[in-house]
Amino acid sequence: MTHIDFYILSSADENARLAFVSKLAEKIFQARRQLVIATEDESTSQLVSQQLWSARPESFLAHDLGEKFQQPSEAIIVTNNQPHPHCHDVLINLTEGVLENHFSRFQRLVEVVNQNEDTLARSRKTFQFYRERGYPIKSHKLKH
Template sequence: MTRISFYILKSSELEKRRAFACRLAEKAYHQGHQIYIHTASEDHSQSVDTALWAIRPDSFVPHEITDSSDNQSPVLIGYEDKKPPRLMDVLINLTEEQPMFFSQFERVAEVIDDNESSKQAGRQRFQFYKQRGYEIETFHV
């Protein structure tokens, strides 16, 4: 069964949320995982793409925005209702609702910032997962 992790950030800045998601993707990549970062829009996906290039000067995380079934990078960025083109094991969700395809992943990372709408949407997702019996862990970062 999919394991769900909520990462509750102390900041409400979108840039810090994006940076945290990129560091999480970097860590998972170095552990050998295949990661799908799910965003709300093409523009948001572009900003995550840019942020992944700038994590640290000495770091490289191979990634691309998914636009075909030919994507082979270990880190893919998708948006709206686009499903990953292949099986991957970690989903980093940067939207305000759970993607309908979340259960195909071994792990889901829900990144919640300190913005009230983000927290409210996070509470709803927490209840959604809890009511369905998923194992949930919470980290305050």
């Protein structure tokens, strides 16, 4: 069963949210786990990609960006389409809702919530969706 983590940031800033996603992606990468970052649209995918390339001056997180790959060549995939069928480890959901047809095949699902009112409202609905279906959920309130 998919384990779900909600990371609740203290800031409403979308850049802070993307920076946190980058830090989390680095930890997942260092643990040698495969990661899919699902975004709402191409422009968000590009922002995530830029963050992964430039998060820290001394390192970068190589990743695949797009939907045309046959086998993922990197441990991190950023997509605004359906997640790659061969990836089942960790999914970070940056979309505006539940990825109903995809999330349950992953071992772990991460929702990153900032204090933006729209994001908070959506996260409450997704939290309720997962809870009603019996998924194990952990919430992590972060203070930055």
